[in-house]
Amino acid sequence: MKLTVRARLTLVYGGLFLFAGMVLLAVTYVLVQERLPMAVSGELSFSKVGDGPGGAAAPQTVQKIVEGTQTTALHTLLTQGLIALAVVGAAAIALGWLIAGRMLQPLHQITATARRIATAPDADRGLHERIGLTGPTDEIKELADTFDVMLARLDHSFDGQRRFIASASHELRTPLTLNRTLLEVALAPEDAPAEVRHLGTTLLAINDRHSRLIDGLLLLAQSDRPVSERSYVDLADIVDHVAVSDTVKVIAEPAEAAVAGNPVLLERLVQNLVENGIRHNVAENGWVHVRTGTRLDGWVVLEVSNSGPMIPRYEVPGLFEPFHRYGAERLYSPGAGLGLSIVRAVAKAHGGEATAVARDEGGLIVRVLLPRAI
Numbered sequence: 001m002k003l004t005v006r007a008r009l010t011l012v013y014g015g016l017f018l019f020a021g022m023v024l025l026a027v028t029y030v031l032v033q034e035r036l037p038m039a040v041s042g043e044l045s046f047s048k049v050g051d052g053p054g055g056a057a058a059p060q061t062v063q064k065i066v067e068g069t070q071t072t073a074l075h076t077l078l079t080q081g082l083i084a085l086a087v088v089g090a091a092a093i094a095l096g097w098l099i100a101g102r103m104l105q106p107l108h109q110i111t112a113t114a115r116r117i118a119t120a121p122d123a124d125r126g127l128h129e130r131i132g133l134t135g136p137t138d139e140i141k142e143l144a145d146t147f148d149v150m151l152a153r154l155d156h157s158f159d160g161q162r163r164f165i166a167s168a169s170h171e172l173r174t175p176l177t178l179n180r181t182l183l184e185v186a187l188a189p190e191d192a193p194a195e196v197r198h199l200g201t202t203l204l205a206i207n208d209r210h211s212r213l214i215d216g217l218l219l220l221a222q223s224d225r226p227v228s229e230r231s232y233v234d235l236a237d238i239v240d241h242v243a244v245s246d247t248v249k250v251i252a253e254p255a256e257a258a259v260a261g262n263p264v265l266l267e268r269l270v271q272n273l274v275e276n277g278i279r280h281n282v283a284e285n286g287w288v289h290v291r292t293g294t295r296l297d298g299w300v301v302l303e304v305s306n307s308g309p310m311i312p313r314y315e316v317p318g319l320f321e322p323f324h325r326y327g328a329e330r331l332y333s334p335g336a337g338l339g340l341s342i343v344r345a346v347a348k349a350h351g352g353e354a355t356a357v358a359r360d361e362g363g364l365i366v367r368v369l370l371p372r373a374i
C-alpha cells in the first residue's frame with residue numbers, strides 16, 4: 001500500500017521526534033548512572049557519622065545501599081522516561097498529522113483546480129479558471145502562480161485558435177464560392193468553345209475538391225473537442241438515410257443504436273465511413289456492408305466493411321492520420337484524406353473510439369464504439 005505525502009511527512013516527523021527522545025533518554029541514563037553512586041555515597045557518609053564503631057557507617061552497608069538505590073533510580077528513570085516518551089511521541093505524531101495536512105492544503109487546492117479543468121466537458125472552455133493562491137511567497141505559492149501563468153497562456157492560445165477557425169471559415173470559403181460562380185457563368189453559354197468548357201469543368205472539379213478540403217479541416221478542428229451539447233440520436237436512422245450508392249452494392253443492417261451526441265457530427269461520421277467504403281473499392285462487384293447495434297456492455301457499435309484493394313496491416317493505423325491516403329490513391333483520389341481522421345475525432349469527442357482492420361480478401365473493416373444513450 002502506497003502512503004500519501006501527508007502520511008509520509010507524519011511518519012518522518014514522528015520518527016525523528018522518537019529518535020531524538022530515545023537519544024536524550026539514553027544520554028540521561030548514562031549521566032545518571034555515572035553520577036548517582038558518588039552522590040548517594042556522599043549523602044550516606046554524611047548522614048551516618050557517629051553511628052557504629054569509630055563513628056562511621058560500615059563500608060559493606062554503604063555499598064549495598066548505594067547499589068540498591070542506584071538500581072531503583074535507574075529502573076524508575078528508564079520506565080518512567082519510556083512511558084513519558086511514548087505519550088509525548090503519540091501527541092507529537094498527532095500534531096504532525098495536523099500540521100502536515102495544514103501545510104499540504106494549498107497543494108489540494110492546486111490539485112482540485114487541475115482536476116476540474118481536466119474533467120470539464122469542454123476542457124478548453126474551462127481554462128479561464130485560476131488557482132489564485134494567497135499567502136506568503138514560498139515554494140508552493142510559486143508553483144500555484146506558475147500554474148496560473150500556464151493556464152493563462154493556454155487559454156489565450158485556444159482563444160486564438162477559435163478565432164482563427166471562425167475567420168478561416170469565412171475567408172477561405174468566400175473566394176472559392178466566387179470562383180465557382182465565375183466558372184459557372186463562363187460555362188453557361190451554349191456556344192462556349194469546347195476547350196473553354198473542358199477547362200471550366202476541370203477548374204470546377206478542383207474548386208470542389210478545395211471546398212471539401214476546407215470543410216474537412218474546419219470540421220476536424222471542431223470535432224476534435226468534446227461535445228458539450230448533446231441530444232438523442234439513433235445511428236440506425238442515419239444509416240437508412242446515407243447508406244446508398246449508384247456505383248457499388250450497399251448492404252445496410254440498421255438496428256437500434258441510440259447515442260447522445262451532436263446529430264450533425266454523428267451524421268458526418270456515418271457518411272464519411274460509407275463514402276470511404278464506396279470510394280476505395282473494386283471496379284466490379286464491389287460492395288459495402290453497414291450495420292449498427294447495441295452490445296450488452298453498454299456500447300453502441302457501428303461497423304462498415306467493404307471490398308477493395310489489399311491493404312497491408314501495418315498501413316492501417318496510418319489511415320486515420322490527416323491527409324494520409326494509401327498507395328497510388330494519394331495522387332488520384334478525389335478525397336482530401338481527412339475522412340477517417342474526422343471519424344476518429346468525432347468518435348473521441350463523444351467518448352468513443354474508432355478502429356480498423358484490413359480484410360484478408362481486400363478492403364477494410366472500420367468499427368466505431370460509442371457510449372449508449374441512457
